[in-house]
Amino acid sequence: MDKTIGIFGGGQLGRMMAQAALPLNIQCTFFEANRDCPAAQMGQVIDAQLDQAIETFIESAEVFSLEFENTPLADVDQLIKHKQIHPPRQALAIAQNRLLEKALFDQLDIPVAAYRAVDSLQSLEQAVRELGLPIVLKTATGGYDGKGQFVLRTADQIAEAWAELGRAKHLVAESFVSFSREVSIIAVRGQDGDVKTWPLAENHHHHGILSHSIVPAPNSAKLQGVAQDYITRLLNHLNYVGVLTLELFVTEQGLYANEMAPRVHNSGHWSIEGAVCSQFENHIRAVAGLPLGSTELIRPTVMVNIIGEHPATAEVLALSGAHLHLYNKTEREGRKIGHITLMPTDHAELTNLCRQLAEILPVPLALTTDMQIDF
Amino acid sequence: MDKTIGIFGGGQLGRMMAQAALPLNIQCTFFEANRDCPAAQMGQVIDAQLDQAIETFIESAEVFSLEFENTPLADVDQLIKHKQIHPPRQALAIAQNRLLEKALFDQLDIPVAAYRAVDSLQSLEQAVRELGLPIVLKTATGGYDGKGQFVLRTADQIAEAWAELGRAKHLVAESFVSFSREVSIIAVRGQDGDVKTWPLAENHHHHGILSHSIVPAPNSAKLQGVAQDYITRLLNHLNYVGVLTLELFVTEQGLYANEMAPRVHNSGHWSIEGAVCSQFENHIRAVAGLPLGSTELIRPTVMVNIIGEHPATAEVLALSGAHLHLYNKTEREGRKIGHITLMPTDHAELTNLCRQLAEILPVPLALTTDMQIDF
Known part of the structure; x- marks a missing residue:
């Protein structure tokens, strides 16, 4: 070694x-x-x-x-x-605290939904007055995959929301962003400051857990440049080394940052087969001080999570071009236990494969049999 | 598991x-x-x-x-x-004995160089008379990578050849095949009899050890079908399960079988990145009784062996699109200790990458800086 x-x-x-x-x-x-x-x-x-x-x-x-x-x-x-x-302590500290994270987005002119810090029932009431409704109340620390969140639609939910989340003490109230879809940009920065970015992934969720990612995100040619610009600002500002993920909402007003993850990300698993160099290899290269590999797309790819229950391995592998990645985890409801990569040669095959996969998966997630994907 | x-x-x-x-x-x-x-x-x-x-x-x-x-x-x-x-014992027994192997090629109408079994000085003399010169004398068992071979060019070498190899008792004398290049076909057969074949690799050697493989082998469209036909005959005849490799000579009279290897093969390492499903994954799938993956080419690929001495990792990874595979072996002259995969986007980039790699490798092998590769 x-x-x-x-x-x-x-x-x-x-x-x-x-x-x-x-x-x-x-x-x-x-x-x-x-x-x-x-x-x-x-x-x-x-x-x-x-x-x-x-x-x-x-x-x-x-x-x-x-x-x-x-x-x-x-x-x-x-x-x-x-x-x-790597990444640096500062990136970790910021990613662990939604308030610090939003402040950094503000500082770097990366659009985020309007927000207010909340640390009391009174400040929550004030936030509702200032931001209007609906808002999302989130704990500043510790939340993930939709946990530690409360969507307030009417003023009479304020007490309930505070009762549920108030013990966290540090909260953030965010304006509800009306978005058409969620995308993520993943990038890597080397020890020499070299930055490489993978194509945008379009992420589909099922009960708050990532169901599947489509890469490149359909109709994302214009969004790609904007997202790359945002994540590059973060990487350079933080003097970051390694892989960073930025989740974004696509709105009529453009891209809004949701949150960042200072690590490889579920929405980047497609890159094992779909990119010249995967997020995992490039993260290792960056941490080890080696030159970064190309993040170029090889083929449009769909990554589908396996949640809770294993499908029959033979049925998955019978799908043309499918790759199976199991994590050697025991089955449990809502648990990510593997993923499947589909690399169709064209759009018709993709739709067809997704339909077949939806029937094979014990938990079909958001991968409904009538999905339409346009690259 | x-x-x-x-x-x-x-x-x-x-x-x-x-x-x-x-x-x-x-x-x-x-x-x-x-x-x-x-x-x-x-x-x-x-x-x-x-x-x-x-x-x-x-x-x-x-x-x-x-x-x-x-x-x-x-x-x-x-x-x-x-x-x-898997593969079956019979395939192993045949691959371990050049005489059985050539007999099988004959039986399945797969062309091989004219040959004679040799088990005495007299039978060697007779083989020389019948086959003419030059011939290659090989031990029937135990030889690999050019070892256990003697090239006889003149009749006065007969005694020397016998002195060197005669102790092996079972030998084969082969007519010297005048070939323009060596290619290999790799295929996999599942437990259900499904057969899939990767594109032909063109193999270049350095002192009897594989230096690099180019996939697809240049100008191989016509050869591919013939080679697929040969290896499919072998797989089906042997009721084979797993990956099989067939090395072939390209001659003016067409393809001649050199030898088969009942296993994944060095000339198939390109498939980790260059094919939808690699020789390794498909071998595992076959042995485990799972459906086979697509052997389709993703991109033209060059696989270069690392022999004897490690190059600087950072220099290799700085090459655009290069993948490094090290085997965690200590350095020793002539030892295969890793390989590099190059996946250029076009022919000009390929030539350029090969030139750069030849300068990075401590042992540049047959990868000379003036190589020309035409796909």
Whole structure:
């Protein structure tokens, strides 16, 4: 092994990072409480629950990264006394706090929905007066995949919303953005400042969880440049190294930033097959100080999540050009346990494949059999 | 894990099989004397030198395969009393013996160079009389990468050739085939009899070791159909399951079979990036009884071996679209320690990339800086 990279977290993102690292003679270690985590087959798991775990982890590698944005800052602080971590601590701190995140978007002239900080029932009432309704009330920290959120449509829900989320103390009230669709831009920045961006993904959700991503996002030629500009501002401002994701809403007024994730992202899994160099390989390259690979699209690709229950492997693999990625996780409702990549040669085949896949998946998600996709 | 596949051998081929198996929730075990083998990072290595090793190996998996054609038949015989192996024992037995192999080619009307079995000085003299000169004398078993071969150009070399190779007892004398180039066809056959074939690779050697493969082989549209026909005859005749490779000479009289390898092959490494489904994934799919993936070409690809010494990783990855595959092996003269895949967007870029790569590689092989590649 030429190098070892220590990763905070050992889920499927860490697993796929390590899969990309292996052919470069780069090994990964994982700081993770679950010994049977998806990444365990790809490298040493350092049990985060043991005494001295963080010290052992710091010793285990030359350079560090993370696969989840809620990596405790206290652990990162201990780490950076001894070793380097990419992305930088600051990016992590901002991504962990919606208020800091929105302030950064404002600072960099990246449009966001109007918002107010909320820390009391009174400030929530004031936010409703100033922003109007509907609004979305979110905890400033700790929320993900639609958790820690309350949609207020009428003023008489204020008390209920506060009762549900008020204990979080730091909240943000956001104007409801009327968007036609959600897209995400993923980019990578190298240690030399080189920035490369993948094509926009159009993301479809099912009960708050990503169902599938279509790449390139249909009719996104104009949006691509704008989104690239926004994410490049973030990357350069933060002196970022590694992969960064920016979720955006497409509105009549243009793109609005939703949130950023300082890591590889579910909406970038398509890049394993669909791009010359995947988000996982480029993240590893950046963290290891290597030149970045091309993010060029090879073919239009649809990535479909497997949620809760496994489909029959043979049925998935019988689909023309389908690739299956299982994470070695046990089935549980709402849990991401794998994904499927479809790489159709043309639009007719894509529609056809999605229809077939919707019938194969135990949980068909938002992949309804009548979906229409236009590239 | 859904399934475990036991692999005879734990070199880079086993390593890359296991890398392809992991996303399908299929794990591999390896029967291998070297505990630090390239595959060791991807699964359990069962030390082939220990007592009861074969019994432990047979217990370790549900179904079996191999990564090298010299897997001892005695081990396979013990295995097949209890479990299944793909490809079938017969294919292995034939591939281990040039005389059986040529007899099979004859039987299936696959052209081979004229040959004679040789088992004495007298029979060698007779072969020279009947076939004329030059001839190539080869041991029937055990030779690879140009070892165990003697090229006889004049009759006064007969004694020398016999002195060098005669101890092998079973030899084959072959007419020298005047060929313009060497190509290989790789195909896979599923348990349901489905056959899929990758595009022909044109193979360039350096001191008897594969230097690089160009896919599709230039000007091979007509050859492709003929080669597919030959390998399909072999697959169906042998009731073969898994990946099979057939090396062929391109001559003025058409394609001549050189030899077959009952396994994934160095000249198929390009397929990891260059084909919709790689030789490794399709081999795993076949052995596991799953439907085969598309062998369609994504882009013209050049695969270059790294022999003996590692290039600087950063220099390789700086080449546009280059992918690096290192095998975690120590450097040794003539040893295959990795490969590089180039996926240029056009012919001009390809020539340019090959020139740059020739300057980066410590051992530039047959990849000379003035190479011309026409697709």
